[in-house]
Structures are given as C-alpha cells and as structure tokens.
Amino acid sequence: MTFxxxxxxSRVVFEAGSFSTLTAEVKRLGCGRALLISTKGxxxxxxxxxxxxxxxxxxxYHGAVMHVPVEVRDEALAVTRECKADxxxxxxxxxxxxxxxIIALETGLPLIAVPTTYSGxxxxxxxxxxxxxxxxxxxxxxxxxxxVIYDPDLTRTLPARIAGPSGMNAVAHCVEALYAENANPIIxxxxxxxxxxxARHLPPFCADAxxxxxxxxxxxxxxxxxxxxxxxxxxxxxxxxxxxxxxxNLSHAETHTIVLPHATAYNAAAAPExxxxxxxxxxxxxxxxxxxxPAGGRYNPAGGLYDLAxxxxxxxALKDIGMPADGLDAAAETVxxxxxxxxxxxxxxxxxxxxxxxxxxxxPGG
Ligand code: NAD
Numbered sequence: 438m439t440f441x442x443x444x445x446x447s448r449v450v451f452e453a454g455s456f457s458t459l460t461a462e463v464k465r466l467g468c469g470r471a472l473l474i475s476t477k478g479x480x481x482x483x484x485x486x487x488x489x490x491x492x493x494x495x496x497x498y499h500g501a502v503m504h505v506p507v508e509v510r511d512e513a514l515a516v517t518r519e520c521k522a523d524x525x526x527x528x529x530x531x532x533x534x535x536x537x538x539i540i541a542l543e544t545g546l547p548l549i550a551v552p553t554t555y556s557g558x559x560x561x562x563x564x565x566x567x568x569x570x571x572x573x574x575x576x577x578x579x580x581x582x583x584x585v586i587y588d589p590d591l592t593r594t595l596p597a598r599i600a601g602p603s604g605m606n607a608v609a610h611c612v613e614a615l616y617a618e619n620a621n622p623i624i625x626x627x628x629x630x631x632x633x634x635x636a637r638h639l640p641p642f643c644a645d646a647x648x649x650x651x652x653x654x655x656x657x658x659x660x661x662x663x664x665x666x667x668x669x670x671x672x673x674x675x676x677x678x679x680x681x682x683x684x685x686n687l688s689h690a691e692t693h694t695i696v697l698p699h700a701t702a703y704n705a706a707a708a709p710e711x712x713x714x715x716x717x718x719x720x721x722x723x724x725x726x727x728x729x730x731p732a733g734g735r736y737n738p739a740g741g742l743y744d745l746a747x748x749x750x751x752x753x754a755l756k757d758i759g760m761p762a763d764g765l766d767a768a769a770e771t772v773x774x775x776x777x778x779x780x781x782x783x784x785x786x787x788x789x790x791x792x793x794x795x796x797x798x799x800x801p802g803g
Contacts, residue, residue, distance in 0.1 A: 440621035445562060445667050449660065451587040453653065456551065459486055459526065462584050463493050466547050468524035470495035472517050474537050476502065479529045479553065482591070486528055486551075496520030501529065501536040503689060504567040504682075510539050517544060524549065527582075530603070531556030531689070538564045538580035550582035553591045555603040555635075555655065556690070557610055557663025560585065572683045581667075587660055589652040597643035601749030602690035604639040604655055607662035608632055608742065609693045612701055613672050614665035615711035618778040621669070625714065628665045632718035634658030636745055640722065643749045673772075673779040674700035677788070680771050681760065691758045694751045695798070699791045702739035702801035707780035712738045719745065737802035744800075754798025765792045 450458055463471050471493055475483035480499045487494040498516045500509055517525070517540055527537030528551040535558060541548040542564055550559035562581040565574045592600070611628035614620065638654030646652065677700060678692045705712050715738035722745060743753065752758050769789035776783040794801065 438622070440619065442621045442623055443668070445560070445581055445664075447560065447581055448584045449587065450584065451657070451660065453589050453649065455586050456486070456588040456591060457489070458586060459549070459551070460490055460493060462549055462586060463490065463524060463526070466524060466549070466583060468547065469493055470521055470523045471526045471549075472520060472522035472524070472540075473497045474501055474513065474525060474527045474540070475499050475529050475533055479533065482553075483528050486526065490526075495522045498536075501527075501533040503532045504572055505532070505535045505539050505565055507566060507568045509536060510543070510566060513540055514543055517546070522546060526551065527559075528553065530554035531558040534558040534582070535565055537582070539566055541580050542577055545579055548580070548582045549584045549586065551586045551588070551591065552656075552659070554595065554599065554690075555607040555659035555662070557607055557659055557666050560660065560663030561667030563667070567683075570683070572679070574679075585660075587656055589649070589656045592642075592652055592656060593646050595646060597646075597750055599690070600646070600655075601639065601643050601746070601751040602688070602694040604635050604642075604659070604749070605694035605697060605742075605746050605751060606690040607659045608635050608745070609674055609678075609697045610662040610666035610671070611635075612697060612711070612715060612742070613674050614669050615714050616704060616708035616780045617669035617672065619669045620711075624665050624668050627661045629714045629718050631658045631661035631665065632715060633721060634661065636719050636722040639745070640748050670778060672700075673703060673776060673781075673783055673788075676776050676779075677768075677772050677792070680768055680775075681755070684768060684771070685760055685764055687755070687758055687760060691752050692755070694746050695753060695755055695758070696791075696795050698739045698743035698746070698801050699795045701742055702737075703787065703791050704780045705737070705739060711780075716741065722748070740800055740802035752798075755792070755796045757798070760796060762796065765789065765796060768792060
C-alpha cells in the first residue's frame with residue numbers, strides 16, 4: 438500500500454465542562470474582540486458565552502441556518518465588520534460552524550468552534566455556500582477552526598431525533614473514509630474507532646442524554662469522524678446525499694442516515710477490507726445471535742448500519758423525510774453524471790436501484 442498522509446493543524450480541548458475554557462482559548466489566540474455565532478435556537482447558549490467573555494465579546498449573530506445561504510453570509514459579514522471583530526466563536530451544530538467558516542474565508546479571522554452536534558464540520562477545511570438553491574463547496578485552510586472546544590455536557594440537550602441522525606452522519610464519514618481513494622492506515626484506525634464509539638454510545642445516549650459515559654463516547658466518535666472526513670476524500674454516499682439535500686431540501690443528517698446502509702451495500706463487493714472493518718466495529722452492538730459472521734455474512738455491514746439507525750429511532754426511508762417519488766430518476770441521473778471516485782463503478786441503473794431501496798426503507802442484505 439502506498440499513501441500520502443497530511444494532518445490538519447488544529448487544537449482540540451476535550452473535557453466535560455470545557456466550555457468554561459472559552460475565555461482562555463480566545464486570549465490564547467491573542468484576540469480580544471470575539472463575534473459569537475449561533476442559530477436562533479442556540480441564542481441563550483451564545484449569550485451565556487458572551488457573558489463569560491465579558492469585554493472580550495464584541496458582538497453576536499444568531500441567524501445561522503442550514504447550508505449557509507448567501508443572504509445569511511452577507512448579514513453576518515456586516516455584523517462582523519460593524520463590531521470590528523478580531524475572532525469568531527461558532528457555538529452549535531454544522532450549520533453554525535459552516536457560517537463561521539464562511540466568515541473566516543471572507544475575512545481571514547481565526548475561528549473557534551464549540552460543536553453541539555456530531556456533524557464533524559469543525560475538524561475539516563471544507564466550506565459550503567448556497568446561492569439560488571445551489572450549494573457550492575470548497576476546501577481552504579483559512580476555514581479550519583484554530584481551536585475546537587468539545588464539551589460533552591453541551592450535547593445533553595440534544596433530543597434523540599437530532600442526535601440519532603447526527604451520529605449516523607458521523608458514522609457515514611467514517612464508512613467512506615475506509616474506502617476513500619486516498620485512504621491510509623492512520624485514517625483507517627480512526628474511522629474504525631469512530632464507528633465503534635458511535636455504535637456503542639449512540640443507542641444509550643438516545644435513550645438517556647443524562648448518561649455521561651454515552652455523551653462523552655459519542656462526542657469522541659464525532660471528533661474522529663470529523664478528522665477522517667477532513668483528511669480523505671468521500672465517495673458515492675456523500676455525492677448522493679449532497680445531490681438529494683440540494684435538490685429536494687432534505688434534512689442533511691437524516692438523508693445520510695437513510696442512504697448510508699444502501700451506499701455501503703453498493704460498495705460491499707468492491708471494498709471487502711472496509712466492510713470487514715465496519716463489521717468488526719459494529720460487532721459491539723450486534724444483537725445476541727446476530728454477530729457478524731464473515732463466512733456466512735449473516736450480519737452484513739450494510740444491514741448492521743441499518744439496524745443501528747433503527748435502534749436509534751431514526752428515519753429509515755426517504756419517502757418519510759419529504760423525498761418525492763418522481764424525483765428519483767433525475768437524482769440518479771445527476772449522481773451518475775457527476776460522481777467522481779467510488780470503489781464500485783457508478784452507473785445510472787445502479788444508483789436508481791439504490792435510491793429505490795432507500796426510498797422505501799428496505800433493509801439491505803435481508
Ligand atoms: P444543524 O447545525 O443544522 O443542527 C440541527 C438542529 O439541532 C438545529 O435546529 C440546532 O439548533 C439544533 N441543535 C444543535 N445543537 C443542539 C443541542 N446541543 N441541543 C439541542 N439542539 C441542538 O445540523 P448538523 O447536522 O449539525 O449540521 C448540518 C450542516 O453541517 C449541513 O449544512 C452540512 O452540509 C454541514 N456539514 C458540513 C461539513 C463540513 O465538513 N463542511 C461536515 C458535516 C456537515
């Protein structure tokens with residue numbers, strides 16, 4: 438095996454209660470005028486942070502929404518300039534981190550991320566911006582958060598209906614990292630451990646967000662998923678999710694949850710080592726009597742991912758999250774026409790069959 442491995446430089450502070458280190462982390466970057474960014478729903482937490490920062494807080498913007506529309510970027514940029522911010526603090530899920538990244542891209546200001554979901558965006562240099570219904574993405578070192586504060590206590594308020602799909606989004610990053618074009622041994626270890634942590638800790642977290650061990654384990658899995666997503670390229674699964682999300686405005690994390698088992702089944706024969714790693718990682722959560730059996734393949738990795746999502750009470754069918762049946766043909770066409778690297782060849786017919794199964798929520802592998 439030959440490979441090139443590059444690490445993205447960022448500082449990670451991981452501890453229950455580490456939100457309290459925010460002031461020290463802003464000062465550590467040599468900054469004294471932080472702009473606090475959040476969604477409307479996380480206004481109280483952002484204001485709590487502003488209170489802690491005191492004179493180091495220059496202003497707030499609470500209008501972050503999914504996929505960073507240009508209008509939101511422009512509004513947030515105006516606030517950034519008005520308050521003469523010298524740093525950005527994004528407190529929330531991938532939507533909030535995404536807005537922080539776009540402002541960092543435009544201004545060059547350093548970004549501190551305080552993630553409260555499992556999106557993993559905080560560990561990547563990938564940005565996204567939506568204009569006239571089309572999302573553009575790119576990579577730029579300027580958008581990588583300089584510091585990430587992971588405080589598992591901040592996920593305590595995550596309801597299972599958000600935590601489950603968000604966690605499966607993290608699992609999807611790990612699955613695709615295992616068979617990425619530029620996969621490598623270190624990323625493989627992290628990806629396998631990311632799946633294992635999620636499989637072990639997400640179900641108890643979704644049952645009881647008060648479970649401190651589950652909270653910490655799941656957030657550790659999300660960190661690893663972000664690292665792997667930021668380090669290697671993704672494949673067919675991510676291409677399908679971005680196509681569906683952009684064209685039909687489907688929930689990002691729920692789309693990942695539903696498509697992942699089917700994309701995994703699609704690639705199963707072409708990526709046997711990745712499948713074995715997924716199965717080993719899922720073994721922790723396999724119900725008694727259904728442990729992975731490499732010979733019989735009874736507990737296949739794709740079926741295992743479907744079972745994991747089902748155990749979280751997450752949606753399993755595209756038809757249940759707003760996907761129109763008459764959009765499947767066009768989606769298959771777009772995916773097949775624009776897909777880049779994938780272990781198994783991407784054909785229009787193959788993707789159409791995959792989407793049909795995902796639309797109805799069929800369990801791959803029986
Ligand atoms: P999100 O940030 O939109 O959050 C989902 C919902 O959860 C929101 O309503 C939010 O207010 C709420 N929420 C967040 N934290 C909470 C908490 N602790 N308690 C209660 N509610 C909470 O969704 P997401 O799935 O985290 O992120 C999705 C976005 O991130 C998409 O735009 C996606 O494209 C992007 N993303 C980017 C990358 C990247 O590398 N650039 C990676 C993954 C995802």
